Amino acid sequence: MTNDTLTSSESQIPKHIAIIMDGNGRWAEQRFLPRALGHQAGVKAVRKIVEHCAKQQVQVLTLFAFSSENWRRPKEEVSLLMGLFLATLQNEINILDKNNIRLRFIGDRSAFSQPLQDKMTEGERQTQSNTALTIVIAVNYGGHWDIAQAMQTILTKIQSGELVNPIIDDRLIAAHLSTHDLPEPDLFIRTGGEQRISNFLLWQLAYTELYFTPTLWPDFDAKALDDAITSFKGRQRRFGHTGEQIKNNSVKL
Numbered sequence: 001m002t003n004d005t006l007t008s009s010e011s012q013i014p015k016h017i018a019i020i021m022d023g024n025g026r027w028a029e030q031r032f033l034p035r036a037l038g039h040q041a042g043v044k045a046v047r048k049i050v051e052h053c054a055k056q057q058v059q060v061l062t063l064f065a066f067s068s069e070n071w072r073r074p075k076e077e078v079s080l081l082m083g084l085f086l087a088t089l090q091n092e093i094n095i096l097d098k099n100n101i102r103l104r105f106i107g108d109r110s111a112f113s114q115p116l117q118d119k120m121t122e123g124e125r126q127t128q129s130n131t132a133l134t135i136v137i138a139v140n141y142g143g144h145w146d147i148a149q150a151m152q153t154i155l156t157k158i159q160s161g162e163l164v165n166p167i168i169d170d171r172l173i174a175a176h177l178s179t180h181d182l183p184e185p186d187l188f189i190r191t192g193g194e195q196r197i198s199n200f201l202l203w204q205l206a207y208t209e210l211y212f213t214p215t216l217w218p219d220f221d222a223k224a225l226d227d228a229i230t231s232f233k234g235r236q237r238r239f240g241h242t243g244e245q246i247k248n249n250s251v252k253l
C-alpha cells in the first residue's frame with residue numbers, strides 16, 4: 001500500500017474511495033417509515049454509486065456495510081440486515097460480473113450464516129478476474145479487528161518458521177491487513193452528518209482526505225459523489241512535505 005507519486009490531488013480522480021454509508025435509519029424515521037425501508041433505500045443508493053464510480057474510472061470502492069459493533073443493534077434489525085445482505089448478493093453478483101466489476105469482502109466472516117458465507121465466496125470467485133472497478137464490502141469489519149488479525153497472522157508465521165526474527169515495521173503490518181493488496185484510500189466519505197471514523201479503516205486512513213456530509217446515505221447520489229470528488233481535487237496532499245515541495249513536483253515517494 002504505497003502512493004507511487006507525490007502530487008497534488010488536483011484534477012485527479014481518487015483511485016480508491018472508502019465510504020461509511022450512514023443515515024439509513026434517520027432517512028426512514030424522517031418519513032415515518034420503519035428502519036427496514038431505510039436500509040432498502042440504502043441498497044438502491046449503493047447501486048447508483050457503484051455505477052457512477054465505474055463510469056468515473058475509480059479503481060476501488062470500499063463500502064462499510066456492517067461494523068463489528070453493529071451486532072449491538074436490536075436482533076430484529078441485525079437479522080433484517082443479514083437477510084438484505086444475502087438477497088442483495090443473490091440479485092447483484094451476475095450484474096456486477098457482466099459489468100466487469102470485481103467483488104471482495106473484508107471483515108470477520110466466520111460470524112455469518114453458512115449460506116451467507118457461501119454466497120460471499122461465490123461472489124469473490126465469480127468476479128475475481130474482472131478488471132474494471134473493485135468493490136470491497138466491509139462486513140463484520142472493525143479497524144481494531146483488522147490490526148489484531150494482522151498481528152495474529154504475523155505471530156503464526158513466526159511460530160511456523162515462515163518469518164524469522166522479523167522487524168515489526170509499518171510495511172510488515174500493512175502487508176498483513178485485509179487490504180494488503182489494495183491502494184490506500186485517497187478519499188474517505190461519511191454520509192449522515194456524524195464526524196467520526198466508527199472503527200472503519202483505522203490504519204489505512206492515515207493520509208486519506210476526509211469528507212463529511214450531512215446527506216443521508218439513501219439520498220447520496222451521483223451529484224453528491226461528484227461534489228465529494230470536486231472537494232478532493234481542490235486539496236493539496238502533502239504527506240509531511242511542504243506545500244512548496246509539492247508544487248515544484250520535486251519529491252517522489
Ligand code: IPE
Pocket residue numbers: 021022023024025026027065066067070081192
Ligand atoms: C447505516 O445506517 C447502515 C448500517 C449501519 C448498517 P444507520 O442504520 O446507522 O442509520 P442511522 O445512523 O440510524 O440513521
Ligand code: IPE
Pocket residue numbers: 020021022023064065066067070194196198
Ligand atoms: C458505521 O455506522 C457503520 C456502518 C455504516 C456500517 P454506525 O451508524 O454504526 O456508527 P455509529 O455507531 O453512529 O458511530
Ligand code: MG
Pocket residue numbers: 022023192
Ligand atoms: Mg448510523
